[in-house]
Amino acid sequence: MEYVPEGGTYTLDEIAQRTRALPLGDLASVPTSEAPAIRQKRLVDLRGHGPDARALADALTDQFPTDHAAVPMLIEGASVDGRDVWVVVEAWGERDAYLAHRRLWLIDRVSYEIVSSLSFR
Numbered sequence: 001m002e003y004v005p006e007g008g009t010y011t012l013d014e015i016a017q018r019t020r021a022l023p024l025g026d027l028a029s030v031p032t033s034e035a036p037a038i039r040q041k042r043l044v045d046l047r048g049h050g051p052d053a054r055a056l057a058d059a060l061t062d063q064f065p066t067d068h069a070a071v072p073m074l075i076e077g078a079s080v081d082g083r084d085v086w087v088v089v090e091a092w093g094e095r096d097a098y099l100a101h102r103r104l105w106l107i108d109r110v111s112y113e114i115v116s117s118l119s120f121r
Contacts, residue, residue, distance in 0.1 A: 001042045003049055007076035007087065012106075012116065015080055019089050019104040020120050022074060027091040027099045032069035035092075035099060042072050052077070052109075056086050059112035069093055070103060077109060080116075084109045092119070 010018070030038065046057040056075065064070075070092035078087050086107040091099040106115040
């Protein structure tokens with residue numbers, strides 16, 4: 001998982017294009033049944049990056065079910081269309097399949113509310 005605490009400035013279209021182009025790497029061959037354990041490990045790792053990352057990991061834990069079949073690939077603090085957000089890109093997959101898709105979450109850096117989300121197949 002790549003963690004960038006202070007990243008770039010983007011439009012929604014630019015960050016969507018970046019998400020589509022992000023390689024899945026080894027995650028593409030991971031069955032969705034294994035995703036919750038990998039997700040949990042990555043959120044534990046994220047908490048090790050300091051108080052802001054710990055707060056984001058807590059929000060991701062609180063807002064998604066524990067069996068969420070998605071694994072964070074990129075987390076970046078950024079400005080998207082003028083809003084200060086966490087950009088969270090996950091690999092996700094259909095039930096009984098593999099982590100073959102990408103999902104983009106934009107999460108407000110102050111309130112931790114979900115601002116936007118897009119899924120790419």
